[in-house]
Amino acid sequence: SYVLSQPPSVSVAPGKTARITCGGNNIGSKNVQWYQQKPGQAPILVIYYDADRPSGIPERFSGSNSGNTATLTISRVEAGDEADYYCQVWDSTSDHQVFGGGTKLTVL
């Protein structure tokens, strides 16, 4: 089955740029989604199709995907961005949605 790997944690100072990676075999050939989840809340879609933002998501959130790594970039990080972030792809081989293990973003 397809596996997505994320770092367990990323820390960043307010105003700086956070980059959260998602590794997978030839992930560049897949569409990657990113979700933000705050404690006690349901996930929210922040990036879809590698780099598109749903309405209401700030431009500070961006995504890229190439080779074996997809990246979620959060510019000018704010305290309110502190959350868990999950990447996700569709694995057509197994007809399964697949989530990464999640990355806890800490704003210092």
Next chain:
Amino acid sequence: EVQLVESGGGLLQPGGSLRLSCVGSGFTFSRYSINWVRQAPGKGLEWVSYISSSGSVVYYADSVKGRFTISRDNTENSVYLQVNSLRADDTAVYFCATSDGASGEIDKWGQGTLVTVAS
């Protein structure tokens, strides 16, 4: 306003069964695929199952295949997840969420219902 509301969770013994429900409102429910995604306490997201807008296509995670059954009733704006032969590792919050087909992004989520399996 698009809304998904899950219900049916509770405390069950190992081997037990229950049916989770997901009711949608604020959108044309019959046009949307629905997924169930679960999250064990303190753990990450795990996709569980998918049903197409018509109900003709369903998929299951390997961990639940043969024990869980997804279905829908578009006249009731509802999707159901019948869960049987429950195990301790099925303990989780179960979210329902819409998606654009099986491979599309999972874009609207409910708040979840907690299933606890313990003796």
